[in-house]
Amino acid sequence: LYAFKQGVTFLLTIPGIPQLYYGQELLMNGTKEKGDGYIRLDVPGGWPEDKVNWFESSGRSEVQNDAWDFIRTLLRWRKGNEVIAKGKMKHFMVNDGVYVYQRSLEGKSVLVMMNGKEKSVELQLDRYSEVIKGKSSGRDILTGDNVKLGNSLLIPAKGIYVMEL
Incomplete structure (x- = not known):
């Protein structure tokens, strides 16, 4: 699945x-x-x-x-999500099997992260600082949880985050 x-x-x-x-x-x-x-x-x-x-x-x-x-x-x-309907898309190079991209519109942002690996990946977030912009957390719309955005983020095996920043 x-x-x-x-x-x-x-x-x-x-x-x-x-x-x-x-x-x-x-x-x-x-x-x-x-x-x-x-x-x-x-x-x-x-x-x-x-x-x-x-x-x-x-x-x-x-x-x-x-x-x-x-x-x-x-x-x-x-x-009805304007960021997804009309926002720009920014891709990042796949890093350790994790594909990350951002959708943004008028100061609002959605960050999508997908781990294609069979193991968890500790993703260093400094390479995404231009889109995270110092935010300390994001809301994962798949779970409703607030996800802490520190120096790194553990992406579960085959895991997905769709985060509103």
Whole structure:
């Protein structure tokens, strides 16, 4: 699920209009091997003959609920967010497997950090000082937690931060 979450985070925080396919939030997938219709299967639920109902959390697996909640959190935050809708983007070179970029608009800033490694990385924050601008913390929108921004920040294995600074 880590690759899914990182991909969705990237898609929903870069400039432009993101495109999500229906069922993506439920981890539905299909291939053309069985024909085009297989790619566009109905989402199970809502009809008396459906054996499962993915429209209710009780009808989904734990992993599907995790994916659903993750996308819902990001989309609710993204909706009406001017920094994400109109802000400029600044990329930083990948450092020790961690990709960092910033979105900014009119003094507001969002910092996105994604660790592609299977191990935690202690990221030195001095190389991002031009965007952190002396702030001592940021709010991670994925968890709602305030994250202390000292000299370094521990990014969990395959972890993601989407921080409002």
